[in-house]
Amino acid sequence: AQSVAQPEDQVNVAEGNPLTVKCTYSVSGNPYLFWYVQYPNRGLQFLLKYITGDNLVKGSYGFEAEFNKSQTSFHLKKPSALVSDSALYFCAVRESASKIIFGSGTRLSIRP
């Protein structure tokens, strides 16, 4: 079965500093990986996905993610954090035609 792990429950970053939210995956076959963001009392918003091709994937709101096959990681990054980036971030992997398996989430807090 496919799975993802988010080792950090919370990440704290100062505004303007680079941020990284970590995700590792375990899959059989090709990995299809996603990042979603969830603001308070809202549904999930799609940020980006990795299907194949370039290891650096660019997404919404200035976020990017780096796919690393040897380390089985798919970390989310942003060069300069904004206070408005504070939210809950989920890494996910596609398990089947229908099902996406989500990680437990990482709460990102950006202090002014």
Add this chain to the structure above:
Amino acid sequence: DTGVSQDPRHKITKRGQNVTFRCDPISEHNRLYWYRQTLGQGPEFLTYFQNEAQLEKSRLLSDRFSAERPKGSFSTLEIQRTEQGDSAMYLCASSLAGSQFAQETQYFGPGTRLLVL
């Protein structure tokens, strides 16, 4: 707004009552999904439809849960005889089926938060 919409956004009910939630997907999307999210956890897959056909159900979907998508457009999720453990956020998502499922992106609605007293 052409995104996924869900109604109601919040529902408080007493244990033993039935509740029904509605999801309206993005108009051209033929796949629709239901997920459940409890506090501090990521969403968990419940079921999915392609057009009006329900093609997969999770073991999380007990006999008290039923979902329909009668005309291949909106969907309803009903919970009968609610229990306190049903308290959660119920999320709906939709996608457009393509030749390669891996390319599909699921777009989520704002969710319905259920509290069972």
